[in-house]
Amino acid sequence: MPLDDYEPVIGLEVHTQLDTKSKIFCSCSTRFGCEPNQNTCPTCMGMPGSLPVLNEEALRLGIKVGLALNCKISERLKFDRKNYFYPDLPKAYQISQFDMPVNGPGWLMIELKGADGGLVERKIRVHRAHLEEDAGKLLHEGIEGASLVDFNRAGVPLLEIVSEPDLRSPEEAYAYLTALKAILQYLEVSDCNMEEGSLRCDANVSIRKKGETKLGTKAEVKNLNSFKAVQKAIQYEIERQAAMLDNGERVVQETRLWNDDKGQTFLMRSKEEAHDYRYFPEPDLVPFTLSAETVEAIRKTLPELPAARAARLAKNYGLSAYDAAVLVQEKPLANYFEDCLKSKANPKMVSNWIQSELLALLNLNKLTIENSPVKAEALAGLIALIENNTINGKIAKDVLPLMFETGKPAGEIVKEKGWVQVTDTKFIEEIADGVIEANPKSVTDFRAGKNQALGFLVGQVMKASQGKANPKLANEILVKKLQPQ
Numbered sequence: 001m002p003l004d005d006y007e008p009v010i011g012l013e014v015h016t017q018l019d020t021k022s023k024i025f026c027s028c029s030t031r032f033g034c035e036p037n038q039n040t041c042p043t044c045m046g047m048p049g050s051l052p053v054l055n056e057e058a059l060r061l062g063i064k065v066g067l068a069l070n071c072k073i074s075e076r077l078k079f080d081r082k083n084y085f086y087p088d089l090p091k092a093y094q095i096s097q098f099d100m101p102v103n104g105p106g107w108l109m110i111e112l113k114g115a116d117g118g119l120v121e122r123k124i125r126v127h128r129a130h131l132e133e134d135a136g137k138l139l140h141e142g143i144e145g146a147s148l149v150d151f152n153r154a155g156v157p158l159l160e161i162v163s164e165p166d167l168r169s170p171e172e173a174y175a176y177l178t179a180l181k182a183i184l185q186y187l188e189v190s191d192c193n194m195e196e197g198s199l200r201c202d203a204n205v206s207i208r209k210k211g212e213t214k215l216g217t218k219a220e221v222k223n224l225n226s227f228k229a230v231q232k233a234i235q236y237e238i239e240r241q242a243a244m245l246d247n248g249e250r251v252v253q254e255t256r257l258w259n260d261d262k263g264q265t266f267l268m269r270s271k272e273e274a275h276d277y278r279y280f281p282e283p284d285l286v287p288f289t290l291s292a293e294t295v296e297a298i299r300k301t302l303p304e305l306p307a308a309r310a311a312r313l314a315k316n317y318g319l320s321a322y323d324a325a326v327l328v329q330e331k332p333l334a335n336y337f338e339d340c341l342k343s344k345a346n347p348k349m350v351s352n353w354i355q356s357e358l359l360a361l362l363n364l365n366k367l368t369i370e371n372s373p374v375k376a377e378a379l380a381g382l383i384a385l386i387e388n389n390t391i392n393g394k395i396a397k398d399v400l401p402l403m404f405e406t407g408k409p410a411g412e413i414v415k416e417k418g419w420v421q422v423t424d425t426k427f428i429e430e431i432a433d434g435v436i437e438a439n440p441k442s443v444t445d446f447r448a449g450k451n452q453a454l455g456f457l458v459g460q461v462m463k464a465s466q467g468k469a470n471p472k473l474a475n476e477i478l479v480k481k482l483q484p485q
């Protein structure tokens, strides 16, 4: 059966580290990059007799995310012990939330590029988002015949955000993660750094024949350490499961690991070996009630979120929905855009220059917008030179990389290089005469109604002027000269 006849059903579980100074149940620091086991105490090491105390800041940040994801915030909260034995879990149980999570059902809007270049919106339901503590980390590198354990991460606050299986393609999964990350960034509840483990994702993937409503058997894929990896792993699973079904095999429920180098998923454990967590209420943390006033007070602290910001940018500055959506995906990018406008630059031009030229240069140099050598004011300066006809857009594309390299303002580079645009009509007319004389075939073609020939002739004028002619003027002059006499 062709791949197109199957419908993928995807759900994502995202673990995000909440940005608190201390751990979720003790006062140890959460700082990254400390000496192994520097940030530990009897409570996060699970010593007998130690008592956990809930970090209110972690709860507050968790509720903020719930509110931003349109979740129903629970009135009654409880913590539970999730029991399993693993070397990096000092207590042999993890404090998590089982049946009374802080955040109940909600939803998140994702945007995908439609066939017409516009945006298509899809509402993805969020099943729940609950608080839990992180485990430690095993160290194997450079150690022969043994493993060492670093418990600095043990007890770091996590929020596990579980989606409903509403996603239907790897692209939708990517869009969901991008939208979720943007919200977390805007809320300033997490640094969302995947390399440091602040954002982790597992994907549940199954497929079924199109038109069918019954869910297929799913595989859970772990070890996904980038959004691209999530997308690739899901695509791999769809193809693997489709090939099995085509061969008359049965997909079995199992947990698989993604290997990014090989571009494949591998069996980690089958259902038979799956954990039975034997959840039970955490006796050292009593259930408690959250007042409506507390929740409302937190709601009042919510900042402008990505969707609202995109709508505002589109409305105020006449941007397309697509451009606005790209700009708000990363909060620093949207800030950069608005900083450029402080110099009264044309918003559409700023948006285009950021999205095409600047982002390309940043990607090429593996830099983020926050450490861009070309600051917002400098980019606005470059655009001002185009707007006042000092340089044309083509020259500007050569100026930007030099600004990037040298940190000099656009005006200085243009002056040094002698790139000031020529708007001297007589000068352009002389060049145009030469070009017309040298290209009789194009002239005949243009006069015979072939409009592409004009583009070629304008190009020749630009070339002869070393890119300095004003292209609009060159165009006008040529058209006038080529008019039948």
Ligand SMILES: [Zn+2]
Pocket: 023, 026, 027, 028, 039, 040, 041, 042, 043, 044, 045, 155
């Ligand atoms: Zn501790």
